[in-house]
Amino acid sequence: MVKAAVMEAPERPVQVVEFPEPVLEPGGVVLRTLFSEVCGTDVHLWHGRLAEVPYPIIPGHINVGEVEATGGEVRDADGEVLKPGDVVTFLDVHGTCHRCWYCEVAKASTRCPNRRVYGITYSARDGLLGGWSEKIYLKPGVRIVKVPSNVPPEAIIGGGCGLPTAFHAVERGGVGLAASVVVQGSGPVGLNAALLSILAGACQVILVGAPALRLEFARSLGVDEVINIEEVPVDERVQRVKALTGGRGADIVIEATGVPAALKEGLAMARDCGTYVVVGQYTDHGEVTLNPHWDINKKHVDIRGTWGIDFSHFYRALKVLAKHNGRIRWERFITRRYSLAEANQALADVEAQKVIKAVIDPRAPF
């Protein structure tokens, strides 16, 4: 039997449940889970804030595991054959159809209506399709990437879904050499967006967030300036960004807060003809009031909504992680490890921002 932490319904405690061993199809893979992420999305799931979630679910969308068995020859994204014992991670998004109008005409696969997501839109009734579990079943076609031997598995979770999401945001923002960047939000997406902006050549990265501990961590990643929203009121934050950017505002501002009001503030922090990336509004937290003349038209700004990731973001974000982990050590994002039985505590700690990144270790004793 396989133990997994199950979220049976919104607002109910997560329970550890036993499942039968997964049955391998041709092309499928069984993983022994090493680590699984706990992220803000899991808190949203816990509170029932996402639509069309087929509870009960096994949460955990970013995972790292060891190959236990494969259904015949299965290859990773680089075409290498997977062997038992290989340490791998995989893209949680599965089932992108490559046939619908969005996939094929608009080339906008993140809006494919057929995509499913491990740990979010697969039901526990359908099997071990989430990472808070001793084992994960990878259906045929799941996109698998081997973890390089010089990368500790924890680093994959330290990056978590924040890393590829931030990669997408930084790409949408066009961050490059000499850019000035403001990142709003100091959660995993915001911290990774700041870090990736630095790695992409930005010459000035300003992080606007809280609490102080996270801002200190941001500094250790190389962020040039931090502005603590618990200490500095909105108007002054905008003025400080202006003062740091020659009076103009930043070339690119990346919103990673989840707070609607952040848009008004962030647009004020962007320079005329700059770019504003909205990546943090993952769920509906209400509305914001904008002035289309001042905030958009006269500013000649580009505002770029940024939904989800595709495999390219995931794969390339891992390349960046593998390249720089020796120096950055993404495993430092992890504040605490939790056993399966401690999943409720993990969710509570993430919600309370007591941790930067929480990790489920299904091998940990109860």
Added chain:
Amino acid sequence: MVKAAVMEAPERPVQVVEFPEPVLEPGGVVLRTLFSEVCGTDVHLWHGRLAEVPYPIIPGHINVGEVEATGGEVRDADGEVLKPGDVVTFLDVHGTCHRCWYCEVAKASTRCPNRRVYGITYSARDGLLGGWSEKIYLKPGVRIVKVPSNVPPEAIIGGGCGLPTAFHAVERGGVGLAASVVVQGSGPVGLNAALLSILAGACQVILVGAPALRLEFARSLGVDEVINIEEVPVDERVQRVKALTGGRGADIVIEATGVPAALKEGLAMARDCGTYVVVGQYTDHGEVTLNPHWDINKKHVDIRGTWGIDFSHFYRALKVLAKHNGRIRWERFITRRYSLAEANQALADVEAQKVIKAVIDPRAPF
């Protein structure tokens, strides 16, 4: 002496005033005005809605005239020497510095703080620097384009500032072959945006506006569908656009209304991963409430504020006009001509939307 219609201050009647003949500097040009545009911006000027306008002013920013004299050899944008009698038009924006950070580092010259605009930000105290006048003085460096002999001068005013502004909007929207486009607004910018979308290869152009007369005119330009906002309520408008676009919304939506609430409606009309161009919010008409999750982030939309034009838009828009005028006949946008003494009537008619395009003819008898 030269007669010109002067707007002495906001909310005061325009008066015809006599000015001394302009004094030619080297590189300057004196034009005998053939026609000058009256547009929505002039109504804004009349009501004092623009900041930092150095009243008294001679309005009229898009103009066509005949060269009377040049201060030595002066060349047009194609390098041809101007001769008396040449029929020309010119870019109203003058003085873009090509030295500031916006001009030179950001390459965003429409936000150059040093640019001045004929008919808007030049004072009548500084000379004949607007088109509601028998003559216009073109300072050295003004960007001049000859009007091809097969284009009637009226067509230049029929296009007016709406044509290059719409050119910029269509460029920002990335309208191209096979696109589906919604244009919100049936004023000169909206009508030209619809027309240029058709000329750029869009396969479906839907105009949302009013009144019926303008929508009929839009149909005559080749617009596929029109939706009359005086007859169809907001929700139904969105539903109709969805129904016309395979349930998805349009690839590109161009806002050309000046009404803040149009943004909420227009974003709902854009497909996921589509583009939304905001070009109509030229002055501050208040605010709009958006939901960042649904309207921007999950939609993965690009919102592109579009401010002003540069010479490239002006020049290329004229190329398009010269190419297609035989068939399109932009002079049809002109509903009525007005003498200098009738300028107040022209402003009233534009404000009341009695005309699509009003033209000042300074040669008309009083």
Added chain:
Amino acid sequence: MVKAAVMEAPERPVQVVEFPEPVLEPGGVVLRTLFSEVCGTDVHLWHGRLAEVPYPIIPGHINVGEVEATGGEVRDADGEVLKPGDVVTFLDVHGTCHRCWYCEVAKASTRCPNRRVYGITYSARDGLLGGWSEKIYLKPGVRIVKVPSNVPPEAIIGGGCGLPTAFHAVERGGVGLAASVVVQGSGPVGLNAALLSILAGACQVILVGAPALRLEFARSLGVDEVINIEEVPVDERVQRVKALTGGRGADIVIEATGVPAALKEGLAMARDCGTYVVVGQYTDHGEVTLNPHWDINKKHVDIRGTWGIDFSHFYRALKVLAKHNGRIRWERFITRRYSLAEANQALADVEAQKVIKAVIDPRAPF
């Protein structure tokens, strides 16, 4: 039994052969062929100029047919269920894997090593997988598009593979409003590239090709200028283009010739900082000598190789055809129809450029 024209090996006459009726799999479709294209690629196939072709083959990659039967519910690209009697066309490229590095990381599916092409890389041993046949078998997953009722099926073949290929080239070239464009080559790709450039808003389209009949046809499509390479030597051709483009050369030059030397000439026809699209070098016809300083570096030119098409090009090109066919009438590209038994004659006529577009009509009596 089903009659099909089979190319058994390079340089051998095409023979009409009888095949058994196709066997429908779930998701498959049997078409009764209405028309199939004969294009330059088929001449290349006939002479064995393409690598890895699994002779014997049934040629015919662009086809239009009537649905005879479907293997269960099968939907077209717009999600509509296909019914017997529906007139459809389909993308010849099939089997793009959406899993390899090119598909998923580089998002460059036209270089996917797993793609197969109807009429080219499928063997007759595998079934009715080419259009020179009374019936065509569409494997599960083939991308099908319904032909609108106002479009005669012949128009689909009149556009042929030249239309979507030219669509791709025009997209790569960034042809848009006010552009000046030179197209080198007056075969189906070149003619469609010129036509699509016009439809995309180019204000000047110059076609360089031969023979005179094709250039006359080009004029009837709206091309502004033609230069006959049988009459005008290379240097003079370049000078004429320069003279027509203000001494600068064209904004965009599209090569659609198949002749290596065309690159040297075409680069000379492009303006500094212009774009040069290479789409005609479909097979290896040898080399060209360029001067990297003058032809590329100092010219600051973009050269864009353009290989194949993906479904988006195919789908959107059909949208353009459906929109404009009433006026353009792509069926006019067809010079002559051939029965299956006349396939060798069709190939000879295409090779001798006696026809603009040759069509196989499998229903024609022998």
Added chain:
Amino acid sequence: MVKAAVMEAPERPVQVVEFPEPVLEPGGVVLRTLFSEVCGTDVHLWHGRLAEVPYPIIPGHINVGEVEATGGEVRDADGEVLKPGDVVTFLDVHGTCHRCWYCEVAKASTRCPNRRVYGITYSARDGLLGGWSEKIYLKPGVRIVKVPSNVPPEAIIGGGCGLPTAFHAVERGGVGLAASVVVQGSGPVGLNAALLSILAGACQVILVGAPALRLEFARSLGVDEVINIEEVPVDERVQRVKALTGGRGADIVIEATGVPAALKEGLAMARDCGTYVVVGQYTDHGEVTLNPHWDINKKHVDIRGTWGIDFSHFYRALKVLAKHNGRIRWERFITRRYSLAEANQALADVEAQKVIKAVIDPRAPF
């Protein structure tokens, strides 16, 4: 009197000549030269390989100096007033007209026919318009940037013209996070292109060049792999790049060699659908033979000629230098300093590749 090193004609020894003190116009600036670059272009000038050079000239296009006097209030690019004693550098390109078709319609100012270049296209007869001189006269309108106090003036010359040229090339190549990059050439442009690729987030940078000393220097900059063209034959070089890039070739290849044959080799090193930047073909060194089918069309490659720089490249490259110089120390590119009297030796050493970067120090005793 002011001493300057003058190149009187091609193939003649550079002589130190005395000039009168420069006369300040309003808006002009007199600099006391701190350091001036000697680069490959100066060797080309020495051998008369550039067209339309108005010998005699004072070479030296990238310079750093101390403000001696200004003609009234003169501001740097950030709008700050210049004071005597300020250490500054300036863009060598001057006189870009911002009025011609290339500047204003094509927005391609590097091809403006009116631009002049300090040290190259200004004659010594016109004054101290090159940097191999105790003083330099900056005409009104020259674009000046203050050197931050934490950057040693030598670092500006260590970067030299190679740094902004490479910045332009890296921008044209679209180098970003996770990219694999090959740089051909280990001169100042190639070394800076490799370095900037790393700083822009490339995960793999391979330098192909010689001699060994430069490759070692490249390694010290963080280049992942070097291939010595003195040791490894062409075919093997291509194979090695393929082997290092999953068999595909690099995403982006930047040519910085000046050798025409490099294009054939470099295209073979680029992956399908990759980008090839040609920046090193600054003068005419002859031709290269390409196969348009294999090298361009089937490869679906983008080839991007890259000419000169504009102020944006210069300004942003300096931002990058100021940001990273503490760690990179561009002054390490300087192998040796030369007095004005040693200018001929400097040219000989650059030509013989005995130095990476040679610097003229006009304050050095003879």
